[in-house]
Each structure stands twice: as C-alpha cells, then as structure tokens.
Amino acid sequence: MAVHKIRVLVVDDSILFRTVLIKSLEQDPYIEIAGYAVDSYDAFEKIESLRPDVITLDVEMPKMNGIEFLKKLMPVNPYPVVVVSAMPINALDALEAGAVDFVKKPVVKTPGDLQEFIRELISKIKIASIARIGNRRPKIQQAPAEQEKHRESTQSPSTGIARDTKKDRTVSQERHERLIRKLEQVIDNTQRTRRTIESRDPGPRRDIEKQSGKQSHVPRVSGTRQAKSKLTLVAIGASTGGTEAILKVVQGLPADFPCVLVVQHMPAGFTKMYAERLNRHCKMSVKECEDGDRIEPGRIIIAAGDFHMRVEADKRGFYVRSQKGDKVSGHCPSVDVLFNSVADVVGDSAVGVILTGMGADGAKGLLKMRMAGCYTIGQDRESCVVYGMPMVSFNIGAVEKQLPLDHICSELVKYYHTSSNKDEKQ
Structure with missing residues (x-):
C-alpha cells in the first residue's frame, strides 16, 4: 500500500539553508517536498499551483517578511505554517498572525545541533498537518460522514479557484490511523x-x-x-x-x-x-x-x-x-x-x-x-x-x-x- 506523504512547501531566501532543509526533510518517509519558494511573493504563486499540506516559513526575508506574508495569507487562504526563526519576537509575532508552531533556527556548532533541529521540525510538520486552521478540519478528528463532505470540490472565496479537497492538503489515512x-x-x-x-x-x-x-x-x-x-x-x-x-x-x-x-x-x-x-x-x-x-x-x-x-x-x-x-x-x-x-x-x-x-x-x-x-x-x-x-x-x-x-x-x-x-x- 502506497504511503501518501505530507507535501511540504519550503519558503526560505537562503539557498544554503533552503537546500539543507529540503535534503533533510525528504529523508523522512512521511514527507514529500512539494517545492520551494525564494521569497513571500514566490510563495503566494507556488501555493496556488502546488497545494502543499504544510508550509515551512522563514521570517527574515527581503521584499516581504514572513509576518506580513502570514497576515496576508491566513485571513483568505489559511494553511498550516511552521515558522523557522532565530528571533523570539518574530516567532511570537508569527504565532499571533496564525502560524501553527515555530522552531528556533539553530546555531550549528556540531552535527548534532542540526540533527536535533531537523527532528523537531519534522515532528512539528507532522503535528501541523493535522491541525485545525480556520475552517480546515483535521482529518484525524473527522467522522466518516464529515470526510465524505470534504471529498467534494470547494471554492476559495479569495481567488475563485476551485479546490479538489481530495487532493488539497490531505494526509494519508494510514498515518492518521497510526x-x-x-x-x-x-x-x-x-x-x-x-x-x-x-x-x-x-x-x-x-x-x-x-x-x-x-x-x-x-x-x-x-x-x-x-x-x-x-x-x-x-x-x-x-x-x-x-x-x-x-x-x-x-x-x-x-x-x-x-x-x-x-x-x-x-x-x-x-x-x-x-x-x-x-x-x-x-x-x-x-x-x-x-x-x-x-x-x-x-x-x-x-x-x-x-x-x-x-x-x-x-x-x-x-x-x-x-x-x-x-x-x-x-x-x-x-x-x-x-x-x-x-x-x-x-x-x-x-x-x-x-x-x-x-x-x-x-x-x-x-x-x-x-x-x-x-x-x-x-x-x-x-x-x-x-x-x-x-x-x-x-x-x-x-x-x-x-x-x-x-x-x-x-x-x-x-x-x-x-x-x-x-x-x-x-
């Protein structure tokens, strides 16, 4: 039986850190990298085309920082977002703006520092994938009748783009059962x-x-x-x-x-x-x-x-x-x-x-x-x-x-x- 993985969009302007995240996250058997974005504007475009289950978001980015991105995204098109930030104030601002959780960006002195950071990030991505965001109901908590409703196509009020929620932000039933x-x-x-x-x-x-x-x-x-x-x-x-x-x-x-x-x-x-x-x-x-x-x-x-x-x-x-x-x-x-x-x-x-x-x-x-x-x-x-x-x-x-x-x-x-x-x- 094929495992339907959590599709993650990585948003980070740093080529080095973005590459590290992508290579590390895709090692987990339950995570699939849907794509990446180099800044907030790129992320808006990628979200519409890629329909990720979870977004990882850097806060300190040029053009539009992660906080402003969340303030624009969440009211009209809420997604589970895990913020990666080195600054406490930025992480708290992100939570207030609608992020599910945050992970402190590591100061890497040893390989163990990076490994611990990746472990925590993977854990929080998996939790975010079943979080209730806006009107989005986590599948782990739905009755069969409710799940049937969510198989129908709905429409985003902000974009007018029809959504097939069977594909949109889904996580495998097998993983839910576990x-x-x-x-x-x-x-x-x-x-x-x-x-x-x-x-x-x-x-x-x-x-x-x-x-x-x-x-x-x-x-x-x-x-x-x-x-x-x-x-x-x-x-x-x-x-x-x-x-x-x-x-x-x-x-x-x-x-x-x-x-x-x-x-x-x-x-x-x-x-x-x-x-x-x-x-x-x-x-x-x-x-x-x-x-x-x-x-x-x-x-x-x-x-x-x-x-x-x-x-x-x-x-x-x-x-x-x-x-x-x-x-x-x-x-x-x-x-x-x-x-x-x-x-x-x-x-x-x-x-x-x-x-x-x-x-x-x-x-x-x-x-x-x-x-x-x-x-x-x-x-x-x-x-x-x-x-x-x-x-x-x-x-x-x-x-x-x-x-x-x-x-x-x-x-x-x-x-x-x-x-x-x-x-x-x-």
Whole structure:
C-alpha cells in the first residue's frame, strides 16, 4: 500500500539553508517536498499551483517578511505554517498572525545541533498537518460522514479557484490511523495509572467510579461547579496552538484574580518574551517564572523554557520552584509536573485547565488534580488547534467540564465568585 506523504512547501531566501532543509526533510518517509519558494511573493504563486499540506516559513526575508506574508495569507487562504526563526519576537509575532508552531533556527556548532533541529521540525510538520486552521478540519478528528463532505470540490472565496479537497492538503489515512493508535495507547497507559491511584486512595474514587474507561460514564458538570473552598490558584497547560489560546483565557481576568500558573511548551529564550507580550494585554501582572516566586493574587507566572515549575509551601504560603530536570511526559517544562504538584500541595482550592496541544502531557496530572478535589476544565474539540492533550484528559475522566475556548475565562471568573461567596459565608 502506497504511503501518501505530507507535501511540504519550503519558503526560505537562503539557498544554503533552503537546500539543507529540503535534503533533510525528504529523508523522512512521511514527507514529500512539494517545492520551494525564494521569497513571500514566490510563495503566494507556488501555493496556488502546488497545494502543499504544510508550509515551512522563514521570517527574515527581503521584499516581504514572513509576518506580513502570514497576515496576508491566513485571513483568505489559511494553511498550516511552521515558522523557522532565530528571533523570539518574530516567532511570537508569527504565532499571533496564525502560524501553527515555530522552531528556533539553530546555531550549528556540531552535527548534532542540526540533527536535533531537523527532528523537531519534522515532528512539528507532522503535528501541523493535522491541525485545525480556520475552517480546515483535521482529518484525524473527522467522522466518516464529515470526510465524505470534504471529498467534494470547494471554492476559495479569495481567488475563485476551485479546490479538489481530495487532493488539497490531505494526509494519508494510514498515518492518521497510526497517530490514533498512539493516542489510544497513551489513554490505556494513563487509565492504568488512574486505577493504581484510586486503589491507593479510595476517597475520591466515589466521584469517578462509574467511569470504567468509558467517557460517556464520566461524571460531568453542566453549570459552574460550586467551589469547595476559596480559590487559591489556577494551573494552565498547553502546547501547539497554546500561545494564543492562553492569551484568550487570561486577558479577561480581573486584576485581583488569584494567581495563574502557566506551562506552555516553549524553548528557553522564548518564554520571557512571551510573558512580556502577555503582560501588555492583561490586567494581571505577567512574568517568567523565577525560583521562589510567591503565589499571590494578581499574578500570572509563565514556566521558563527548559525549567520545570512546581508548587511548594512554607509558613508564608505557597510559592513556585523553577528547576532544570529531565523531560517528563516528553517535555521540560512539563504540564504534568505542575499539575501533580498542585494536586499534592494545594488540593481542592485550585483549578486545572488543559488547552490545545498534541500528545498527553498534563492528562495524568489533571486526573490527579480532579481526584484531589480540584475543578478541572478542558478545551473542547471544535476550538482546539490540535485536540490531543485535552482529548486524552477528557477520555480518562480528568476533565470535569469541557468548554469552547471563548468560554473558559468567564467560567473561571464565575467559579472564583462562588469561591469568594463561600468564604464570606464561612
């Protein structure tokens, strides 16, 4: 059976770097180089003729930079784009303009540096190929009826060019099925972990004992759950698509809202710039995590790249530790590390939120938070760029309430008010 590969358009003005990318990417059995473009104008022409599945985009280019290219492309003809940039500010601008993800352009000192960069780029290309971009639905998440609809030819409103979506940005069913099997394996492993935890602590088990691994039996909440105690902090985890999703959640929180701790999968050097950007849009104060930061109302703390963030407590209250360590659940910083510490140290006065992202980081930790009495929220399928981390969390019973992205901020504020009212009555 022939493998239908991911067709990639490489956009880069550097002949040397473009050649390295093309030769490296085409070594992967699931990637095919559809073509290349030497600048943004060339890319616009090539997109219409080549119909790639994914675009890799350099930001620093002559004539029209990658950011301006995205701003013109995405509103009228959205494609999954992975940006390659050496500058944090450019990468963040690209994400804001609609790119799915970014990879830091390497400073190559050894062959290993280039190999690591290529591995990361290939991984993110594969994730981008199943991402939800605009009205484009990832095939991995479609029912057969929906897939049948997408076999019909549609028309681009901006160009009037008819599209055969059977050929347009498709990825092989075989590859989709492999990804699904991998996610199912993660779910099975996490369910075994859940059963082990339950056997050690039968108390919270009553809340989810009907689950038996079937999401239809997992107790959910229709309205805002009543707080058991005053809200102390909110812990948020995200990956692919998370930078903009996090902004939508936190920018509407009031200035005196309880502390928010955030783990977004992002490399060192980028999280500080991201925190500064969030700070310009939020009523709360936003900063990159430093070891020993106190957990106080009005603060949003972003885990630093390459550092795990944990919650600890002393006589003065709660604070965070920021420490280097091995990857957990495939990442550093890891959402699971944060969520596990919140469950252990803070308990039912916290809320856990899992947002868009590939993989399963955060699912086990969110389940542990729910079993500790925390209110847990997951982003729904329709609003996710990649419905991976929230899907695994939902399927194992870690998510108490699933919501569209646009509703999560208001849900947190409502929950905070119920917790404040409860505290006043006591």
